[in-house]
Amino acid sequence: MSRVSEFNDEHGLAMEPEHRLLDLESETGELAKELLKASEYGTDEFEATEGFEDEFGDVYYSLLSLADECGIDPEEALESSMGKYRERFDSSDSVGSGA
Numbered sequence: 001m002s003r004v005s006e007f008n009d010e011h012g013l014a015m016e017p018e019h020r021l022l023d024l025e026s027e028t029g030e031l032a033k034e035l036l037k038a039s040e041y042g043t044d045e046f047e048a049t050e051g052f053e054d055e056f057g058d059v060y061y062s063l064l065s066l067a068d069e070c071g072i073d074p075e076e077a078l079e080s081s082m083g084k085y086r087e088r089f090d091s092s093d094s095v096g097s098g099a
Contacts, residue, residue, distance in 0.1 A: 020066040
């Protein structure tokens with residue numbers, strides 16, 4: 001995480017969380033496009049391409065940047081979510097919230 005924060009600080013890339021979220025949404029759309037292209041729009045088995053991996057990296061960077069702007073430790077957030085999913089699976093064999 002600190003690499004992303006340091007990079008953003010060094011290059012003056014601070015953004016309001018709302019703008020970071022929009023950037024994340026944009027990058028997620030580009031990732032989806034690469035998946036569709038790589039699978040011939042679902043007609044072939046998906047295999048990660050260089051373009052997909054590149055877009056995945058962009059999504060990851062954007063997500064970590066959003067966490068940084070919001071003061072969230074991504075490792076702590078992941079651990080919390082994993083605990084929640086473990087509890088759900090243990091009680092219902094599903095990770096869905098059931099809501």
